[in-house]
Amino acid sequence: MKNIKIYIGLITFMSVFSACKKDFLEREPQSIVVEDQVYGDPKLIEGVLANLYNRIPTDASLTNRWPEHTAYDDAVWSGSGNAGDEYRNNIISYPVDRWSLWDYGFIRDVNLGIEGVQKSTKLTTQQKDQFSAEFRFLRAYDYFEMVKRMGGVPLVTSPLVYDYSGDATSLQLPRSKEVDVYDFIASELDAIASTVGNNGSTSRANKYTVLALKCRAMLYAGSLAKYNNLMASPITLPGGEVGIPAQRAPDFYNKALDAAKQVIAGPYSLYKTNSSNLGENFYEALTKKTGNPELILIQDFLQSKGFKHGFSYDNIARSLREDNLASSAIAPTLNLVEKYEYLDGTDGTLKTRTPDNSDYIYYTNTQDVFANKDARLYGTVIYPGTSFRNLPVNIQAGVALWNGSSYQIIEGDLGARYTDGKLLTGLDGPQRSALDLSNTGFYLRKFIDNTPLASTRTRGTDIAWIRFRLGEIYLNAAEAAFELGQTASALTYINTLRERAGFGANSLNTLTIDRLRNERRVELAFEDHRVWDLARWRIADKVWNGSTSSPDAMLYALYPYRVVRPGDAARNDKYIFIKQVAPRFKAPRFYQIGNYYSSISQNVLNNNPKIIRNPFH
Amino acid sequence: MKNISYIILFSLVALFSCKKDNYEAPASRLSGRVIFQNQPVGVRSDGVQLELWQRGFSLFTKIPVFVAQDGTFSATLFDGDYKLVRLRGNGPWIDNTDSISVKVSGNTQVDVPVVPHFNLNNVSFNKSGTTITATFTVQQVTAASGLERVNLYLGTTMIVDNTRQDASAEKVAADIVIGQPGTISVTVPAALASRSFMFARVAVKTNGVGEALFSAPHRIEFK
Structure with a gap:
């Protein structure tokens, strides 16, 4: 007992003396990385950059906001109904804050990064320039994402620091003019193009990525300058926070065209490896990451390191799924499918009825109705009679039984047989109200991984999200050239893209703005362009006018039926197609003029009295 | 015996100390019409909104009040002083950003005059x-x-x-x-x-x- 007391006393005595060092309160922290360490080590700066690249805002992508692909007119939500996602089929009108973005957390992180890099004592001048350029690229990208949603926003180019004086007015910056934000983006990108480095990288910005962003931003600015002022009553604010003067349009279009020409002259080329199957070729152009010369900037994933996502799990065609529960959430619409032209250049409307509308057209195979279509249709959409991962899909809604004077439609369970022993309803539907099953008769192919087990939750997929690719640059160049009156060169760009899709050389020799817009829709479907394109052309409120009788605001489905008509060999066992409004789709798309510029949150307005509201809300 | 009295004591505390919600729900009803020349203005159902604002509380955010298709509107509120604002660029009338002071005390009626295009x-x-x-x-x-x-x-x-x-x-x-x-x-x-x-x-x-x-x-x- 006595000994124990001595021991305790001894240990206490020893520990007091041994643990204590003179600089006890000034040790290097073991659990956090401090600023000087980050900005003294290129590897750690790359970590900061990786975080920012991953945070570039999108409206719809492959990861957290992927269901938004079904909020417009290219797809209907066909996934589960109880997870709060079904509302996308029933958006009465888009809320004015739907696209609202006030991303100053990102801007501040970038500004801190630039400051940190510049102050660093361990980096070479070249490293400093290169990292600063990359940070500025990200800042310009984020400002572009904000200005296209909000109009002019405050331009903050250095970290704002509060001095705890009780007066925050020095931090309250007013909104810049919309046109000034676009000019800022252009001048920033011009300034960094030569120092950004990263040659050949698709996951970090290089010179051509910078030009690609500039090309897109200038095209948006040009079309806003032109089309906003063509509205009966242009949307403007007196201070220019919203509204670009019309006379700036040629300047912006010229800048877009110049940037596009430089990217096209760069090391990229359209993906044309699989020349035997142009549809598969287009699919590969969007999903292959190695040996793909078309990619400019992607959000990359790597399955082997656990950086993966579940986009294939959620959207694989029903009968091909490898996991339980989800599948088929994004079901492309007939609206989109019919926008793909026939290879002879005629309008893409599917021929389901005879020209005098007296009878259906009877097809021997379900895929025959899609014969001679733009190859990009195959590369984007899984339609009846095609296959994925070398496995055929089985899309048939039911049978159409001839009762002597008309057809009676009979539908059944998935894979069910009709009384004649042949198929009633395919394993892939479509069905009118089933969950996790296509509601439109189509499935998504673009961005779905065809690697075995990629559609399971455990393995996941590492298909990359494409932020910029050469195909878009061709379209940007064509649009800018067309708007500048250079129709001949616009045709060259468009025809190059169309040639890859299976159209002959020089398939178009006249061009209209509608045709050009349609080309953009079919090439860039599901790549987060549709809603922004309609907005900058100022036609979103006309296309999505909220009317149940509008063919564009309502979303349509195509249901294939097998004909049961014994005794009529020309028709029996053939297939007919019925076009109808997608049964799960309830409310027409309704984009109001108040949606062109999103509302600024009340928090922001309360904190900064210099911020003025956007029009209409 | 002692145990039982503890149980009773605890149950009493449990039953009486806690209420799920210690505020009364708002009960006063503000209603009215959007009028031009004393006639209600017809609009799209669920489309046009007015805003109610109340100062003096840390949460300062609008209460949207949608106008029914016959030009009437209503909101259930706490008694107090509000500002009714005709949201700019929203209805089929010219902008008038002058707010209307509304004192809600019990059921209150207010008409909102507008000048349509x-x-x-x-x-x-x-x-x-x-x-x-x-x-x-x-x-x-x-x-x-x-x-x-x-x-x-x-x-x-x-x-x-x-x-x-x-x-x-x-x-x-x-x-x-x-x-x-x-x-x-x-x-x-x-x-x-x-x-x-x-x-x-x-x-x-x-x-x-x-x-x-x-x-x-x-x-x-x-x-």
Whole structure:
């Protein structure tokens, strides 16, 4: 007992003396990385950059906001109904804050990064320039994402620091003019193009990525300058926070065209490896990451390191799924499918009825109705009679039984047989109200991984999200050239893209703005362009006018039926197609003029009295 | 015995100390009409909103009050002083950012005067065969506003507007003489021709304004 007391006393005595060092309160922290360490080590700066690249805002992508692909007119939500996602089929009108973005957390992180890099004592001048350029690229990208949603926003180019004086007015910056934000983006990108480095990288910005962003931003600015002022009553604010003067349009279009020409002259080329199957070729152009010369900037994933996502799990065609529960959430619409032209250049409307509308057209195979279509249709959409991962899909809604004077439609369970022993309803539907099953008769192919087990939750997929690719640059160049009156060169760009899709050389020799817009829709479907394109052309409120009788605001489905008509060999066992409004789709798309510029949150307005509201809300 | 008394004590505490919600729900009802020349202004259902603001609390955010298609609105509130604001660029009337002070104390009525861009007068409907014709006079109220178009909407329910309709017809500004009676016709869709009645409304739309001004829904008997 006595000994124990001595021991305790001894240990206490020893520990007091041994643990204590003179600089006890000034040790290097073991659990956090401090600023000087980050900005003294290129590897750690790359970590900061990786975080920012991953945070570039999108409206719809492959990861957290992927269901938004079904909020417009290219797809209907066909996934589960109880997870709060079904509302996308029933958006009465888009809320004015739907696209609202006030991303100053990102801007501040970038500004801190630039400051940190510049102050660093361990980096070479070249490293400093290169990292600063990359940070500025990200800042310009984020400002572009904000200005296209909000109009002019405050331009903050250095970290704002509060001095705890009780007066925050020095931090309250007013909104810049919309046109000034676009000019800022252009001048920033011009300034960094030569120092950004990263040659050949698709996951970090290089010179051509910078030009690609500039090309897109200038095209948006040009079309806003032109089309906003063509509205009966242009949307403007007196201070220019919203509204670009019309006379700036040629300047912006010229800048877009110049940037596009430089990217096209760069090391990229359209993906044309699989020349035997142009549809598969287009699919590969969007999903292959190695040996793909078309990619400019992607959000990359790597399955082997656990950086993966579940986009294939959620959207694989029903009968091909490898996991339980989800599948088929994004079901492309007939609206989109019919926008793909026939290879002879005629309008893409599917021929389901005879020209005098007296009878259906009877097809021997379900895929025959899609014969001679733009190859990009195959590369984007899984339609009846095609296959994925070398496995055929089985899309048939039911049978159409001839009762002597008309057809009676009979539908059944998935894979069910009709009384004649042949198929009633395919394993892939479509069905009118089933969950996790296509509601439109189509499935998504673009961005779905065809690697075995990629559609399971455990393995996941590492298909990359494409932020910029050469195909878009061709379209940007064509649009800018067309708007500048250079129709001949616009045709060259468009025809190059169309040639890859299976159209002959020089398939178009006249061009209209509608045709050009349609080309953009079919090439860039599901790549987060549709809603922004309609907005900058100022036609979103006309296309999505909220009317149940509008063919564009309502979303349509195509249901294939097998004909049961014994005794009529020309028709029996053939297939007919019925076009109808997608049964799960309830409310027409309704984009109001108040949606062109999103509302600024009340928090922001309360904190900064210099911020003025956007029009209409 | 001692245990039981503890149990009783705890149960009493458990039963009485805690209420799920210690605020009374708001009970006062503010209601009113959006009026022009003392007549309610017809709008699209669920489309036009007014804003209520109340200062003096840390949470400063608007209470949106949607205007029903007949121009009425209502909100259930706590008693207090509010500012009623006509949200800019929202309704089919010219912007007026002057707020209206509203003292809510029990059930309160307030009318919100507005000046529309255009108004519709002398609206009448008649049916001949499967065609429904509306007669109307567009009145220019605000000289600076540009007329865009007039629409006729047919619907099966009383809620009829540009988003909830079964048939519509349109007349662009070039075909309309302001101040003179005009007509617009629409054919009843074949699928609805066997109904016994439908509702019709006429709307006048101004350039650069999202919402249109509507006439009151009119029930048209088919049989």
